[in-house]
Amino acid sequence: MFTTLLIANRGEIACRVAASAHRLGVRTVAVYSDADANSRHVAACDTAVHIGASEPRASYLRADVILDAAHRTGAQAIHPGYGFLSENEGFAQACADAGIIFVGPPVSAIAAMGSKSAAKTLMEKAGVPLVPGYHGDNQDPGFLQSQADIMGYPVLIKASAGGGGKGMRIVESSAAFGDALASCKREAASSFGDEKVLIERYLQKPRHIEIQVFADTQGNCLYLFERDCSVQRRHQKVIEEAPAPGMTAARRRAMGEAAVAAARAVGYVGAGTVEFIVEPDGCFYFMEMNTRLQVEHPVTEMITGHDLVEWQLRVAAGEALPVTQEQLSITGHAIEARIYAENPEKGFLPSIGTLTTLNFPPHAAFQNGDIRIDGGVRAGDTITPFYDPMIAKLIVRGADRDQARARMVQALGEIQGVGVQTNIAFLRRLMVDEAFASADLDTGLIDRQQDSLFPPAAPVPDSTLALAIAALLARQGLAQSAVKQNTVHVDPWAQADGWRINGSYRQVFSLLEHDALRDVHITRSGQAWTYTHNDQAQSFEWHTEALAPRQYRVRVRLDSSDASANVVLHGESVHVFADGVVQVLHVHDAVAHAQEDSNEHKGGLTAPMPGKIISISVRAGDKVKSGDALLVMEAMKMEHTIHAPSDGTVEELFFDVGDQVSDGAELIALTD
Structure with missing residues (x-):
């Protein structure tokens, strides 16, 4: 067994490999990018080496800097994890040339199976059943579309060098084939450096x-039996189970x-x-x-x-x-x-x-x-x-x-x-x-x-609102309702418990639940607290225990009904974790929201997430129809197309291809 292993990956797989290596007494080396300097996988390994900028192409996809890190740390083997360079025959060959063990298959096996098209040809010769489709080298868009037309729709376009759901598109009609093919090729080139695709008949209700x-x-x-990975979104697995039901x-x-x-x-x-x-x-x-x-x-x-x-x-x-x-x-x-x-x-x-x-x-x-x-x-x-x-x-x-x-x-x-x-x-x-x-x-x-x-959101019950308010009161300094407090005599002016020398204490909590505003009135008269919502008043008692900064274990009683939850305060958001469900409420500041509303720019399309602009289909002055593709963003190794929400004219474009944009940034101004 080798003594030092470099893990050429990040995240949970790097942590996973490190744990197994340590059980075998193998020293581990992590590599990390700028974004991962303080990550968990760095802490999980015995030593770590910085390999470049945050973009994968500048760090985790660079075989040269990873091999240099292995030489500098004396690593005799490299585990590639999954993703990044794990199925890269060039990297496996570079490891072999450098005298370093590649923890994976031989270069020849990676090459044989690295191309989906070549692999299908090999399996066809071996007598393994294949889905009807085209797996050849002719990548002319017109030819590929003709093959899809012959197969009949729907068809599936797949990146030949792909995996993990990247570079895949289901196409329902011949008219939609061209745009889907172009998008698939872009994503394949971005994710795998190879835009070659294959076409298959899309099977109905497959597992x-x-x-x-x-x-x-x-x-x-x-073989170690099977896994059922049928439950997917965007062609990426969500749930996996073993053995496969009904097998x-x-x-x-x-x-x-x-x-x-x-x-x-x-x-x-x-x-x-x-x-x-x-x-x-x-x-x-x-x-x-x-x-x-x-x-x-x-x-x-x-x-x-x-x-x-x-x-x-x-x-x-x-x-x-x-x-x-x-x-x-x-x-x-x-x-x-x-x-x-x-x-x-x-x-x-x-x-x-x-x-x-x-x-x-x-x-x-x-x-x-x-x-x-x-x-x-x-x-x-x-x-x-x-x-x-x-x-x-x-x-x-x-x-x-x-x-x-x-x-x-x-x-x-x-x-x-x-x-x-x-x-x-x-x-x-x-x-x-x-x-x-x-x-x-x-x-x-x-x-x-x-x-x-995806059921419609149901209104949160009063118990959830009360739990949220109890945590907010705890943040103000009230850990429990007055009826639950001890009777030790203390200076009343030092207590943040709502006590008033003459009269009652009253506070209004305005909580946003989705788009609905819930106003709850909390009052104290003497030793009794009252919770009032929608003109319905109930006696109110609570107790909170701090678990961590901004985290509380909360119990409340409204009249004779009890409820408990863990509540986390995050800025002006209140997360109530109860009965296996989380409800998120937001403390509403009417003045701040009025200012935001007055500054809102109408008629613009905004970025749904941070990402890079990789394609723009329109120019200022173009007229567009509802549903037209305007531009394409790339984030988290996936493409996201921004469509026109209605008919209109492109008034202005705020970014160019290659620009990195933040979440919520205005991308395009449209006029009706």
Whole structure:
């Protein structure tokens, strides 16, 4: 076993690799960009080396500076994680040329599977079923469109060198093909440096099932069963589980043996994933092979009891696989949920900002136990526009799927994140959704379950308003209502408890819930407090306990009804975490909002998030129709098209291609 390992990645995978390496007694080296100087993965490793600016192309995608860091620190091996350079044959070859072990497959295997088109040709020769499509070298837009027309719509355009949902577009008609192809090629070039694409028939109601394979240098190759990754948004996985619901032993064996055959066909070594698309009748087709460890590998670890990162390191050091195919078995059911900084209600747009609060279930463990967190950020860390906005992966295991799902619901309800938008509430709704609960899975589940997954917001109850107000009172210095305070005689002028020498104390709290304003009157007369909302008065008692700065454990009683919650104050926002749900209220300042309203510029289109302008389709003076594409932004490695909200004329463009813009920046002025 080598003694020093450099981890050429960031975030949760770098933390994950460091933990397994340390258990083997291997010293670890982190690399970091400007944006990651104080990141968790830097702290998790024994030493760290700065490799460049925040943009991935200036740091994590630079093989030369990573190899230089390995030489300077004496690293004998490099683990590429997943993403960035993990499937880059040039980097793997550079490691070999430098005499450094690349913890991954041989260069020849990466080359064979690195191109989706070439991989499909190879699999076709090996007799593995393929989805009908065009995988050739002719990239003329007119020719590609003719192939799509022959196949029939809908079709799927995919970046040949892609992965992770980048560079993929579903096209519903011939008229939409040209724009979709151009967008796909831009994203492919940006993410992978290769704009080549392939075209496939888009299957209706398919499932996405992948097989984990592993091979060593002694010729052993096996599969560690399957993962169902059907629940996706933007072609990126949201939920993964193992084993796949409804999988028969015969089909598992057939898919596993096909995956092993694919790995053997390219002389594979190390961890890899063979991905299949599966139709409702059980027919499966080869999609691609990812020549790296996958984000969702923990569910496989949970059901098999094996540390796959440790296997990677041992195989890279020349050791044989620790078990045979016959020795592997499945225990229980595991589910992984990817927790992202994003806003599901706004098309899953990534959210940028600082995580001021991040609390995980107190009983979560790294590897042992039935609830596990793999995370790359901590409270105080900033989610930047440069990288994928994943906060953490939550993985649970149960005796069966129902128990695993119940544990996931409970664990999601115990996570508290403040400072950015997150998808935690959405994930919890997904877990209890009827289609997911009954394992009616396919890649279109989120779209077809819109009504249940995105219900209209219901008015918050008085108990939630009271909990928020109790925390605000605590911030003012009142920890509990007067009736709960002790009777020790103290100077009344030193007490911030609402006491008045003659008369009653009164305070109005104006709280914004979405767009609705809630005015709540709190009064004290003698020792009694009263809560009044919508002209309904109730007796009010509360008690707060400070957990951390701006974080409280709160109990309230309205008349005879009790409620409790954890409440986090973030600026003028109040986050109430109760019964597994978070309600966000905002303290309304009428004067400040009046000033904002008076300064608002009408008729402009603003950036939904920080990003870079990569394409502009209009000029000043152009007339546009509602829905026309005006410009394209790139952020978090994804493209976002800004469309005209109505018919009008372009009055002014405020940015050029290549400009970096901030969230909310006005992009284009339109006149009706």
